[in-house]
Amino acid sequence: MQAPRGTNDILPDEIKTWRQLEHKAVEICHRFGYEEIRTPIFEHTELFLRGVGDVTDIVSKEMYTFKDRSERSLTLRPEGTAPVARAYMESNLKGIPQPVKLFYIGPMFRYDRPGAGRYRQFYQFGVEVFGTNAPAIDAEVIVLALDFFRSLGLSDFALHLNSVGCPDCRQEYRSALQNELKDIVSTLCSDCSERFDKNPMRILDCKIDKCKEATKNLPSILDYLCSDCSAHFEQVKLLLNKLGEEYVINPRLVRGLDYYTKTAFEIISTVGDTEQAIGGGGRYDNLVSTIGGPDTPGIGFAVGIERVLLAIKESDAYPIKGPTLDVFVAKAGNVPDYEVMPIIMDLRNAGFSVDMDYMGKSLKAQFKTANKKDARYVVVLGEEEMQSKEVTLRNMTTGSQETVGLKQLAERLETT
Ligand SMILES: [Zn+2]
Numbered sequence: 470m471q472a473p474r475g476t477n478d479i480l481p482d483e484i485k486t487w488r489q490l491e492h493k494a495v496e497i498c499h500r501f502g503y504e505e506i507r508t509p510i511f512e513h514t515e516l517f518l519r520g521v522g523d524v525t526d527i528v529s530k531e532m533y534t535f536k537d538r539s540e541r542s543l544t545l546r547p548e549g550t551a552p553v554a555r556a557y558m559e560s561n562l563k564g565i566p567q568p569v570k571l572f573y574i575g576p577m578f579r580y581d582r583p584g585a586g587r588y589r590q591f592y593q594f595g596v597e598v599f600g601t602n603a604p605a606i607d608a609e610v611i612v613l614a615l616d617f618f619r620s621l622g623l624s625d626f627a628l629h630l631n632s633v634g635c636p637d638c639r640q641e642y643r644s645a646l647q648n649e650l651k652d653i654v655s656t657l658c659s660d661c662s663e664r665f666d667k668n669p670m671r672i673l674d675c676k677i678d679k680c681k682e683a684t685k686n687l688p689s690i691l692d693y694l695c696s697d698c699s700a701h702f703e704q705v706k707l708l709l710n711k712l713g714e715e716y717v718i719n720p721r722l723v724r725g726l727d728y729y730t731k732t733a734f735e736i737i738s739t740v741g742d743t744e745q746a747i748g749g750g751g752r753y754d755n756l757v758s759t760i761g762g763p764d765t766p767g768i769g770f771a772v773g774i775e776r777v778l779l780a781i782k783e784s785d786a787y788p789i790k791g792p793t794l795d796v797f798v799a800k801a802g803n804v805p806d807y808e809v810m811p812i813i814m815d816l817r818n819a820g821f822s823v824d825m826d827y828m829g830k831s832l833k834a835q836f837k838t839a840n841k842k843d844a845r846y847v848v849v850l851g852e853e854e855m856q857s858k859e860v861t862l863r864n865m866t867t868g869s870q871e872t873v874g875l876k877q878l879a880e881r882l883e884t885t
């Protein structure tokens with residue numbers, strides 16, 4: 470038996486890095502005043518049709534949609550924003566003090582072509598804020614994302630920033646784009662020629678070289694922002710300047726859907742040969758109303774954890790050291806487990822992580838095991854030690870040894 474294509478097991482060796490990454494995410498969110506939310510793994514398909522948009526690749530090509538036994542159409546969540554917006558609406562979180570600042574970490578599902586850092590079940594860390602259109606929250610969300618990457622030891626990344634305006638300013642921009650594009654649209658890829666009528670802004674986003682080349686002199690959305698959108702963008706930039714964050718203005722950073730508004734940003738990893746987005750987000754002031762809720766501004770970002778792990782592995786930050794075993798208890802001679810286990814449990818109850826041998830291995834082999842497990846200390850327990858109530862405590866980093874009374878063991882470990 471094999472795991473389904475595009476899925477993988479995260480084995481103990483790797484989970485330490487995962488734990489550290491999740492721990493950093495939780496810790497930073499706490500410092501910024503964000504609280505965790507957990508939404509179901511599956512939702513009514515309708516939520517994603519409306520909240521992600523049926524013109525997107527995600528909805529048209531990549532969703533795991535199925536009928537349950539009562540013939541309801543359900544979908545494994547392909548992203549986290551629509552479910553969190555649904556929860557905000559359904560639980561009437563508009564009734565509590567605003568803004569509501571939330572974060573989530575969990576698996577998402579997309580029928581995508583598997584590749585490096587790309588899985589069909591993959592993990593995202595994301596934040597969503599509802600209930601304010603203050604530019605300060607845009608800056609906060611961006612800084613939170615940057616702080617997260619920095620906390621993992623990453624430094625080779627760039628913040629790309631844009632404003633996608635609002636439906637008002639986009640209308641004029643869209644016609645300007647179509648006007649410029651109408652003569653060259655036949656030279657673009659088939660996706661782009663489809664986008665020409667429905668969604669010309671997404672042509673800016675095309676990854677195909679001939680499209681990039683043909684469209685490099687197109688007008689910028691930033692020249693078409695209405696006064697409200699323009700003032701908002703200026704404030705976000707001012708805030709980032711004051712917070713000492715650098716950014717690259719990237720007018721080609723667009724979103725395909727109408728409910729996205731104003732700030733859009735991406736964090737691009739510049740480690741290795743290829744530039745790769747490791748996270749992104751932006752404002753979606755019309756999302757909650759799109760899925761049937763009251764008019765509510767919102768903003769968020771999401772990070773693909775597997776991609777971040779790839780970036781970490783390519784940088785000097787790897788491996789991130791997780792907590793290791795404090796003590797490995799090695800047994801010498803014929804000491805029965807009923808005498809060893811109470812000692813181990815005393816240490817565990819004192820807060821130390823402790824393991825022992827269950828395989829009847831030789832003392833030498835037990836030391837090897839302790840090394841593999843990265844144990845900080847080894848305690849040797851033999852018949853002699855049980856009688857004298859004194860044990861040898863070996864520091865596995867320095868190799869130094871000392872004799873410690875059994876009763877003082879926990880206390881001694883505490884002070885090292
Ligand atoms: Zn506008």
Ligand SMILES: [Zn+2]
Pocket residue numbers: 657658659660661675676677680
């Ligand atoms: Zn194209």
